[in-house]
Amino acid sequence: MAKQDKPQHTPDTGHEWDGIRELTNPPPRWWMIAFHASWIWCVVYFILYPAIPLVNDSTKGILGWTQIKEFKQAVEENEAVKAPFLQKVAAMDGQALLADDGLRNFAESSAKAIFGDYCAACHGAGGEGAQGLFPNLADDDWLYGGDIDTIIESITDGRQSNMPAHSEFLNNDELNQLTDTVVALSQGKATAEQMTQFDDVGCSNCHGMDGKGGAINDLGSGAANLTDAIWRFGSSREEIMRTIRDGVNQDPADVPNTRIAIMPAFGGKLSPEAIKMLAVKVHEFGGGK
Ligand code: HEC
Ligand code: HEC
Numbered sequence: 001m002a003k004q005d006k007p008q009h010t011p012d013t014g015h016e017w018d019g020i021r022e023l024t025n026p027p028p029r030w031w032m033i034a035f036h037a038s039w040i041w042c043v044v045y046f047i048l049y050p051a052i053p054l055v056n057d058s059t060k061g062i063l064g065w066t067q068i069k070e071f072k073q074a075v076e077e078n079e080a081v082k083a084p085f086l087q088k089v090a091a092m093d094g095q096a097l098l099a100d101d102g103l104r105n106f107a108e109s110s111a112k113a114i115f116g117d118y119c120a121a122c123h124g125a126g127g128e129g130a131q132g133l134f135p136n137l138a139d140d141d142w143l144y145g146g147d148i149d150t151i152i153e154s155i156t157d158g159r160q161s162n163m164p165a166h167s168e169f170l171n172n173d174e175l176n177q178l179t180d181t182v183v184a185l186s187q188g189k190a191t192a193e194q195m196t197q198f199d200d201v202g203c204s205n206c207h208g209m210d211g212k213g214g215a216i217n218d219l220g221s222g223a224a225n226l227t228d229a230i231w232r233f234g235s236s237r238e239e240i241m242r243t244i245r246d247g248v249n250q251d252p253a254d255v256p257n258t259r260i261a262i263m264p265a266f267g268g269k270l271s272p273e274a275i276k277m278l279a280v281k282v283h284e285f286g287g288g289k
Pocket of ligand 1: 115119122133134143144146151155161162222261262263264266278279
């Protein structure tokens, strides 16, 4: 019996390969429902939302939805939530802000992004600074002071310390002796004789009679504390001698090796509220001390 003569219960397309016939059964019902639902959904979506790319633009969709609008709306909602807090921050001074647990937390978390944008490039993401370049804000050793008002002042007005280059009026022996004095100071071993020289050449004018620095002695010069073993510019003899010889923030045209230490002023760039919140964050970096 030829294959074509076999009884056929189901209609087919007439195609056959190796005895397998292609039938014309419709797909299952669930499949057809899913198929129609999909294309209807597509058409509705194309009408409601931007969909078909044109040369420079695309169809807009009758809902007028855009990603930008959605983003702006989210930003507005966020600002609306923050506004009452920011108003309170604006009305408070730094001390009061620190004393209010809720607002202090708000300030710290709001300041995180601002710190990342404006400060981290120099002071590091965690305020850890960079040896020789930017001071560590996360220890409790301060050039100018770690109380909230002084921190606000540092950020608003900027800071530029000044230590003269001593190469012109000290000879090599004296530079070496003073380097020894500074090393001894950091170990708590400076002799009375060493401190007399320290005072005679004028180091004490800024670093204080005991070498404990401007912030602590209230001289306001930003002069480093030389008695702790925390080094702004490096702890080696060479680094210490370089600071004494070439000073800090002298004119590089005259003293090419002078240290450069300039904290830019943010008073014109950031709002007073932002600066207050940053100060809270910096204050908390230092363990609140
Ligand atoms: C371009 C680099 C740079 C940027 C950006 C910068 N700082 Fe500074 N900052 C410095 C330097 C350098 C000093 C030290 C100045 C000195 O030695 O006199 C300093 C000092 C400080 C001090 C004083 C520290 C002390 O021991 O008393 C504070 C506080 C401070 N910065 C906070 C900030 C905050 C907050 C920001 C972000 C708004 C910021 N800084 C951005 C470079 C920078
Ligand atoms: C006009 C004020 C002034 C005088 C005078 C002065 N210093 Fe300084 N000195 C500073 C300041 C300000 C700094 C901190 C700079 C900074 O960190 O931005 C500093 C920093 C230093 C440092 C670096 C400390 C560190 O942590 O790396 C050493 C060391 C030092 N001074 C030693 C001396 C010695 C020794 C003398 C005397 C020969 C002297 N200074 C005289 C203002 C002065």
